[in-house]
Amino acid sequence: MKKVNGHEIIALFEKWSPKRFAMDGDPVGLHIGQLNRTVENVLVTLDVNEEVIDEAIRKGANLIIAHHPPIFRPLKSLLTDTPQGSMIEKCIKNDIAVYAAHTNLDIAPGGVNDMLAEKLGLVDTKIVESTHSESLYKLVVFSPATHADDIRQTLEKAGAGAIGDYVGCSFSASGIGRFTPVEGAEPFIGEMGKSEAVEEERIEVVVPGPIRSKVLKAMLEVHPYEEPAYDLVVLDQQSTDYGLGRVGKLLEKTTLGQFAELVKKAFDVPALRFVGDPNKQIRKVAVLGGDGNKYIGAAKRSGADVLVTGDLYYHVAHDAEAMGIAVIDPGHNIEKVMIQGVADYMQAACAQASYNVLFIESEIVTEPFTFI
Known part of the structure; x- marks a missing residue:
């Protein structure tokens, strides 16, 4: 096994989830620090906050791979007495690089949306909304x-x-x-x-x-x-089409109410919302991680009986009701499936490349909501 630097790790990652897959304007790639250093431990996380950075320091990780970009909009200034500035300062002082893979990881074969579909037990999956060929x-x-x-x-x-x-x-x-x-x-x-x-x-x-x-x-x-x-x-x-979301079939029909309970258990969430008749028969399911409000129509066109997605807006819920498609909203945080998924994939890929590096799954809960 040989020592490896950040460039080599990310080059291997981008064979799976290249930046060209990302949606226009999505700020994927290196956000903080540099990759030209030897890396022994990589922390994989959904979000980057100060607790996650403290975890990286404790566990000796000098590279973080995150799903959600820590710098989503361009900075006009970097003030270290602000929460974001303090977080960036801590990364730089501790030689921690932060790399974000957002919609490119959603779209990548085997990426976030395939991980979500697998958790729900979907078979014969296809893309919900093609982004490019x-x-x-x-x-x-x-x-x-x-x-x-x-x-x-x-x-x-x-x-x-x-x-x-x-x-x-x-x-x-x-x-x-x-x-x-x-x-x-x-x-x-x-x-x-x-x-x-x-x-x-x-x-x-x-x-x-x-x-x-x-x-x-x-x-x-x-x-x-x-x-x-x-x-x-x-x-x-x-060649293969690429796109957002996945639609597939359950092995057996169920009701919307029963399926909502399955979603709750599969994604380990304390509560969820759904739109539709709980007695409606469900067989074909679409799933799209993150904010799926724009894709209700695409899910309906895919033939799905129900769409599982997060951050559902009130008026979009009314639109879905009128279209006759059920929607289950277990929250944005279900994308946490990528933590284990990325860690497992990259550990295996690096072992095959004889890279001496350990991928660590973040244990910090970044769900901002408390449910009562």
């Missing part, structure tokens, strides 16, 4: 047969050739490549001015748009030819 490319490269395996392995390591639950997918066909080196060339195979015929393989792989530059760079670094021949073609089909 990414172009898919086909890379065709011609290689001497002697180097084809090396090129295929390099492409796979760079992320090419992943289709659904399969990796390392490629197609090859054998043929003859012909070329003539002329003045100025430094050929790997052949002689100046002499036509050559070489046994070659045509290798085809799919490449997600966001990593095409990385894949091309990796391929060119291992390709033996001075001027490799390759094509990069945009495909009509799209």
Whole structure:
């Protein structure tokens, strides 16, 4: 196991939850401090407050990964006698960096909304509201047969050739490549001015748009030819859609009242609100962490019988009632599922990368409301 710095940890995290997934204007990324330090302990939390920072100090964590950004709006000044300024000062004095993954972690496959859906026991889940799709490319490269395996392995390591639950997918066909080196060339195979015929393989792989530059760079670094021949073609089909919320089915039908009790237990909340007839039959469920007021219509269009979300407004509740979709509001704090989820995912990912780092789940309760 090797020592690791903050940059390496966050690079691994962003393979799972890249910043490009975030909604426009969402301030994700590094908020406080720097990543160019060795990190032994990482604290994972839903929110960042002074209690959480004190916990990080006690537990020797010099990196915090949070879901909710501690600096949501740009600061015009940094006054250390204010609650926010004091919190930032304490982080800086104790060499604690704070990184926020907000809507990018909501949207990421396996992220917050998938964690919530899993807690509710939903199956056959799909996205509630698509936010974007990414172009898919086909890379065709011609290689001497002697180097084809090396090129295929390099492409796979760079992320090419992943289709659904399969990796390392490629197609090859054998043929003859012909070329003539002329003045100025430094050929790997052949002689100046002499036509050559070489046994070659045509290798085809799919490449997600966001990593095409990385894949091309990796391929060119291992390709033996001075001027490799390759094509990069945009495909009509799209790669996986990304978006907010998840909708799926319960294994068995239940009533809204019974399902509300299940939600309360699943998310360990002392109380919740719901809109709708408690005797209504429920089978298809949408869930969206955080404030889901804007997505009542999307949940209805998804065919959901009920939407589980937080921070429900009074007038939006009336709108949902008129639409005929039930809504259960267990609060914003149910996103705390990300604490264990992120810690477990990153611990496993870092172990696979041989990084010597420990991920610690925050024990600070950041629910601001008291229920009576």
